[in-house]
Amino acid sequence: MDRPEEMQTNEGAGGEEFDAFEQELRKALERVDAPPTLRAFLETAIEAEEHRKRTSNLWFTPKRGGKLLVLPKPWRWMASPWAGGAVAALLVAGVFVTGAHVHEERVKQAQATQQFEQATQITDRALEHAREKMRKAGVDLNQ
């Protein structure tokens, strides 16, 4: 039976001897073998770490085959699960900032157009007023 040798006890949950049920439970909960893929993964991780210390070459070929990109420490964040989210958040923020800027420009443009139209109307009225005065004074500008 695979038990941690450092602490073999025969005491149950309450401190008394294990009963039959608890003995069955211990048997059911014996440690199981780790899959070989765990060891293989960790071996590759160790090799990659050793490669990173030895050389600045980013491409690393593990013993079990394939090719891996070993990112230098300052760039490790790119391999983290939240990196995609961070990039997406930056893009969204960029879209918002650009959108806000475009909106601001449009508002400014509309204001300028409105001011121009107002100024044109005022000028038209002033011209009409001057023309009216001159007509009354007997000057006909159309001649």
Place this chain on the structure above:
Amino acid sequence: MAMESGEFRRLIEAHQRMVFSLALRVTGEHGAAEEVAQDVFLELHRGGEKLESEDHIRFWLRRVTVHRATDALRKKSRQPESGAEEWMEEQYVQDNAEGLNAAVVVLLDELLRTLPEAMRVVIVLRYQEDMLPDEIAKLLGQPVATVKSNLQRGLKLLRRKADVTMKEYMRG
């Protein structure tokens, strides 16, 4: 500073069964357990120089494995699909040939997965790792009374479930 490769390999050899089994019993899923074990050992590799003794390393591995595995369990419970059934089926086929005792063992392993997280963790630490309630309390950062209560309630629930399921099994 990361740990020496040779020393790290020795620690993997010595503790991979413990780490993987703990993660498997808590998460109830082979794939999730392997991921947890990977993370735990990589974390050990990164911060290994701070762990002085073998006891300290074992304590650290158990604590981090339980925390990582419960995190994975919570994450999994928010997702609709899991591969647990697949693995349980496979286990059942392997052990069923040994008869009723093997069936009881598989049944208990399966029933354990139905326990609430807090009870499941203490049961695994008590009966897989043979840890005493005060050691479990220290590992989980909980009062001994809480650990004992979870142990007794978990055992009671397991006994009841096993009793009902075994009666159905015998009848069927």
